[in-house]
Amino acid sequence: MLTAVLLFLPLAAALLLHFTKGGTARALALGASLVEFALAAYAAVQYKLQGAAGFDLNYAWIPSFGINFHVGMDGLSLLLVLLTTFLVPIILLTAFKHDYHNPSAFYALVLFMQTGLIGVFTSLDAFLFYFFWEVALIPIYFLAGVWGQSERRIQVTFKFFLYTIVGSLFMLAGFVYLYLQTGPATGSLALHSSELSAFYNLKLSAAEQSWLFWLIFAAFAVKMPIFPFHTWQPDTYTESPTPATMLLSGIMLKMGVYGAMRWLLPVVPLGVSQWGKVVMILAVIGILYGAIIAIRQRDVKRLIAYSSLSHVGLMAAGLFSLTQIGLQGTVVQMLAHGVNVVGMFFIADALERRTGTRLIADLGGLTRRTPVLTVCFLVMLLSTVALPLTGGFVGEFLLLAGVYQYNAWLGAVAALTIIFSAVYLLRMFQRVMLGPDSAHSETITDLTGGELLIMVPLIALVFWLGLFPNSFLHISEPAIQQLLTLAGR
Amino acid sequence: MTSIILLSVFGIINLFLGFLRSNKLLLPLVMLALLVVFGVNLLDWNQGSPLFYNMLVVDNYLVAFTGIVVLTALVLIPFSRSYVKTGEPNLAEYYSLLLFSLVGAIMMIGYDHLIMLFVGIEILSISMYVLAGSDKRNVRSNEAALKYFLMGAFATGILLFGMALLYGATGTFHVSAIGTAVAEPANASLLPMLHIGILLMIIGLGFKVSAAPFHFWTPDVYEGTPTFFTAFMSTVVKTAGFAAFLKLLAQALPAAQGFWMPTIVAMCALTLLLGNIGAASQTSAKRMLAYSSVSHAGYLLIGLVGTNGQLFGSPAASGIFFYSLSYSIATVLSFGVLKLVGDQRGREDYAGLNGLAKQNPLLAFALTVSMLSLAGIPLTGGFFGKFFIFAAAVEHGAIGLVVFAVVMSMVSIYYYLKPVIAMYLQPADETSAPIEVDGVQRLTLIVLALLTIALGTIAPMFMSGLL
Numbered sequence: 001m002l003t004a005v006l007l008f009l010p011l012a013a014a015l016l017l018h019f020t021k022g023g024t025a026r027a028l029a030l031g032a033s034l035v036e037f038a039l040a041a042y043a044a045v046q047y048k049l050q051g052a053a054g055f056d057l058n059y060a061w062i063p064s065f066g067i068n069f070h071v072g073m074d075g076l077s078l079l080l081v082l083l084t085t086f087l088v089p090i091i092l093l094t095a096f097k098h099d100y101h102n103p104s105a106f107y108a109l110v111l112f113m114q115t116g117l118i119g120v121f122t123s124l125d126a127f128l129f130y131f132f133w134e135v136a137l138i139p140i141y142f143l144a145g146v147w148g149q150s151e152r153r154i155q156v157t158f159k160f161f162l163y164t165i166v167g168s169l170f171m172l173a174g175f176v177y178l179y180l181q182t183g184p185a186t187g188s189l190a191l192h193s194s195e196l197s198a199f200y201n202l203k204l205s206a207a208e209q210s211w212l213f214w215l216i217f218a219a220f221a222v223k224m225p226i227f228p229f230h231t232w233q234p235d236t237y238t239e240s241p242t243p244a245t246m247l248l249s250g251i252m253l254k255m256g257v258y259g260a261m262r263w264l265l266p267v268v269p270l271g272v273s274q275w276g277k278v279v280m281i282l283a284v285i286g287i288l289y290g291a292i293i294a295i296r297q298r299d300v301k302r303l304i305a306y307s308s309l310s311h312v313g314l315m316a317a318g319l320f321s322l323t324q325i326g327l328q329g330t331v332v333q334m335l336a337h338g339v340n341v342v343g344m345f346f347i348a349d350a351l352e353r354r355t356g357t358r359l360i361a362d363l364g365g366l367t368r369r370t371p372v373l374t375v376c377f378l379v380m381l382l383s384t385v386a387l388p389l390t391g392g393f394v395g396e397f398l399l400l401a402g403v404y405q406y407n408a409w410l411g412a413v414a415a416l417t418i419i420f421s422a423v424y425l426l427r428m429f430q431r432v433m434l435g436p437d438s439a440h441s442e443t444i445t446d447l448t449g450g451e452l453l454i455m456v457p458l459i460a461l462v463f464w465l466g467l468f469p470n471s472f473l474h475i476s477e478p479a480i481q482q483l484l485t486l487a488g489r
Numbered sequence: 490m491t492s493i494i495l496l497s498v499f500g501i502i503n504l505f506l507g508f509l510r511s512n513k514l515l516l517p518l519v520m521l522a523l524l525v526v527f528g529v530n531l532l533d534w535n536q537g538s539p540l541f542y543n544m545l546v547v548d549n550y551l552v553a554f555t556g557i558v559v560l561t562a563l564v565l566i567p568f569s570r571s572y573v574k575t576g577e578p579n580l581a582e583y584y585s586l587l588l589f590s591l592v593g594a595i596m597m598i599g600y601d602h603l604i605m606l607f608v609g610i611e612i613l614s615i616s617m618y619v620l621a622g623s624d625k626r627n628v629r630s631n632e633a634a635l636k637y638f639l640m641g642a643f644a645t646g647i648l649l650f651g652m653a654l655l656y657g658a659t660g661t662f663h664v665s666a667i668g669t670a671v672a673e674p675a676n677a678s679l680l681p682m683l684h685i686g687i688l689l690m691i692i693g694l695g696f697k698v699s700a701a702p703f704h705f706w707t708p709d710v711y712e713g714t715p716t717f718f719t720a721f722m723s724t725v726v727k728t729a730g731f732a733a734f735l736k737l738l739a740q741a742l743p744a745a746q747g748f749w750m751p752t753i754v755a756m757c758a759l760t761l762l763l764g765n766i767g768a769a770s771q772t773s774a775k776r777m778l779a780y781s782s783v784s785h786a787g788y789l790l791i792g793l794v795g796t797n798g799q800l801f802g803s804p805a806a807s808g809i810f811f812y813s814l815s816y817s818i819a820t821v822l823s824f825g826v827l828k829l830v831g832d833q834r835g836r837e838d839y840a841g842l843n844g845l846a847k848q849n850p851l852l853a854f855a856l857t858v859s860m861l862s863l864a865g866i867p868l869t870g871g872f873f874g875k876f877f878i879f880a881a882a883v884e885h886g887a888i889g890l891v892v893f894a895v896v897m898s899m900v901s902i903y904y905y906l907k908p909v910i911a912m913y914l915q916p917a918d919e920t921s922a923p924i925e926v927d928g929v930q931r932l933t934l935i936v937l938a939l940l941t942i943a944l945g946t947i948a949p950m951f952m953s954g955l956l
Contacts, residue, residue: 138868169899
């Protein structure tokens with residue numbers, strides 16, 4: 001029942017938002033997202049006390065096709081639901097800082113998106129999963145397109161939409177094939193099932209799994225994105241309004257990683273072991289490629305976009321290492337990256353609102369007047385660089401350990417990400433915040449109390465993840481263990 | 490049965506209402522009449538009976554598809570408001586023709602005797618020929634009517650020839666009897682005659698539903714015809730045509746499946762290709778919808794590929810029903826918005842939609858929902874329509890065709906997104922004023938948009954196995 005409330009509460013709030021304006025709209029949107037977070041936290045407590053059994057919800061949706069409305073949460077889903085519900089209020093607060101036209105529609109789309117995201121993280125039926133997967137795309141398309149500022153947004157969002165939808169149609173094709181294998185070869189479709197567990201129980205030949213792997217992986221590879229499916233990503237991240245960028249990078253990216261964990265590794269394990277190496281190499285190429293391009297960037301937002309590309313490459317590498325440590329690292333890094341990247345984009349946005357530019361060359365010498373902003377920026381940045389004590393360190397360390405177990409050479413190359421990210425991020429920090437004075441050095445103002453209020457939970461979570469990762473690892477461990485068993489490891 | 494009588498009576502009454510000085514009463518009266526017919530039609534559910542010595546059969550199949558065509562007409566009528574406003578002198582005749590054409594559509598759905606099919610097609614088509622040319626002073630409208638009439642007359646002739654050959658080969662006009670005669674042929678030497686007959690009937694019906702390679706008239710006719718009647722043409726004619734097509738193939742000719750299946754598959758692939766490629770290269774929204782209606786004929790043909798030789802309890806029939814319903818609703822929605830925009834902004838290209846979201850959020854939202862539904866994106870009825878039809882075909886092993894159709898629907902996203910981009914992402918012309926939408930139209934748009942979303946979320950729960 002709790003799962004259903006988590007799913008539909010944001011949707012209900014989004015619908016109500018159409019009848020509100022101004023302050024009421026803000027209060028309603030923020031209130032709903034905070035209640036949602038409280039519910040997710042309550043779910044976490046429930047999980048600690050009673051386990052995952054109470055979250056399961058199963059109704060017949062299309063009985064003549066054996067398709068069910070089946071949602072539930074295990075530890076892995078729970079962590080991602082927590083991340084989503086934690087970030088959405090922050091994203092909404094960021095949106096409040098901007099003067100968007102038709103703001104209640106903006107907030108409504110963010111909340112609508114939240115329903116889609118939670119749906120993806122909780123679905124246990126392949127069609128329901130696909131359904132929510134696409135539902136999450138519609139609001140983000142409009143958020144990025146309608147409220148984006150630049151002229152290029154039309155082509156950019158169009159490309160994004162086409163890329164993702166083509167990827168997901170491949171996934172759908174894969175799911176339909178799997179679905180047709182679940183029942184008797186002849187007879188009514190009602191005897192088939194699109195349940196996740198039914199997919200897990202299929203006995204598919206290695207040849208089938210080999211091409212099924214690419215069909216299903218296409219959707220996840222585009223969403224994450226993995227090199228060379230990433231070309232939509234930097235443009236879309238840069239041209240979108242910041243709250244939409246936060247949704248894309250903070251949460252939507254995790255849809256891809258999560259999808260691969262739950263719907264790829266255990267479903268086509270032989271395909272994974274056949275092609276895993278290729279994906280690992282692509283992921284490592286992505287790590288280096290993203291990092292090297294990030295060094296050359298002149299736009300802060302674009303730099304963070306490429307940095308995100310580099311980091312998601314490492315997540316994918318850890319994922320396909322198929323080791324417990326690698327997968328646990330992916331989980332921690334999903335949380336840490338979500339927090340880091342949202343924090344980074346928030347700071348970039350705060351700078352842009354104050355100075356009107358995102359170009360590194362136009363900034364410099366900003367620290368003197370902004371001690372609080374500098375500290376917040378530095379914390380987020382160091383966590384992204386993976387300094388010990390921060391969440392980023394735990395995530396990347398576990399990931400690298402996983403990749404190293406898989407192949408020492410790949411591990412060594414992947415470890416370059418830490419050095420590279422230190423290079424491009426610290427260089428950016430130095431030129432933006434320190435360095436010679438710029439036109440904005442004297443006029444810039446520090447973070448306001450409200451903005452600090454947004455940063456405090458993010459910073460707190462960075463350290464919580466860095467100091468006590470076990471409190472999160474414990475939650476995901478049984479789920480990861482089960483996935484690895486199903487994947488034959 | 491009652492619905493046929495009622496529609497005819499209402500049609501005649503309407504002709505006499507034309508003597509009234511004012512048009513104002515007509516629109517609500519027609520809507521009321523259609524509402525009554527819709528309700529009366531539903532009363533026949535599970536009350537099946539053959540009529541007129543088995544010429545027509547009233548069964549759930551008829552009730553379901555009649556429901557779609559009557560509902561389509563009902564929700565379309567509010568968009569003829571501009572005719573009332575401008576004092577169109579022949580409005581009563583237009584409405585009568587629409588009501589009569591629905592009679593034809595119902596006969597096409599419920600026929601058991603091939604002559605009934607022929608009479609139904611003629612009633613429907615002749616009304617449409619007239620309505621295509623209803624904008625008398627417009628050259629394009631005249632062209633559309635003439636083109637439609639000439640091509641339509643040829644197609645009907647071919648269809649009739651096909652029926653005659655089919656009669657010659659089987660000795661009967663009754664669909665069910667043809668089924669047995671084809672399964673156990675009395676005289677094997679008549680087989681070529683049967684095959685030619687089948688082929689000619691497929692060509693005739695293919696023309697009516699605008700399936701490639703018999704679709705060439707569609708873009709010109711759709712563009713020239715006044716938008717209100719284009720909407721009618723692309724929904725009611727298509728739904729009735731496919732209901733007739735499915736009945737013919739599934740009930741009369743299942744035994745000859747080996748013969749007609751490759752033809753249908755080839756037609757289907759060609760229709761999908763030409764429809765989608767054609768639509769992608771248009772700059773006029775109305776012409777894009779014309780090509781898109783060709784492509785949807787292709788998707789519905791996939792449903793025919795999925796037929797298992799039964800009308801009831803087959804996923805193909807349920808799939809075609811669901812697809813026709815969600816397609817009709819989405820099409821009315823898109824043509825409705827397009828008509829309002831076209832009437833008041835005077836243009837029917839994509840640029841005419843620029844900035845609509847800011848000035849008329851409701852219109853923009855409605856058109857977006859319909860575009861997403863036509864593109865088959867989840868949350869809308871179009872997704873499940875495609876899904877059911879594809880599932881039926883895959884069950885029959887037509888995997889290659891379905892893969893091709895999925896690729897084509899990727900292409901379709903490209904052109905269905907164009908109006909959405911124009912409405913939401915492009916700035917409005919400074920000169921264009923917001924579009925006036927009256928209360929009934931507003932209500933209709935909201936209901937149709939919600940219906941589309943309901944079809945994409947909860948309706949499959951009880952409608953997926955209706956037939």
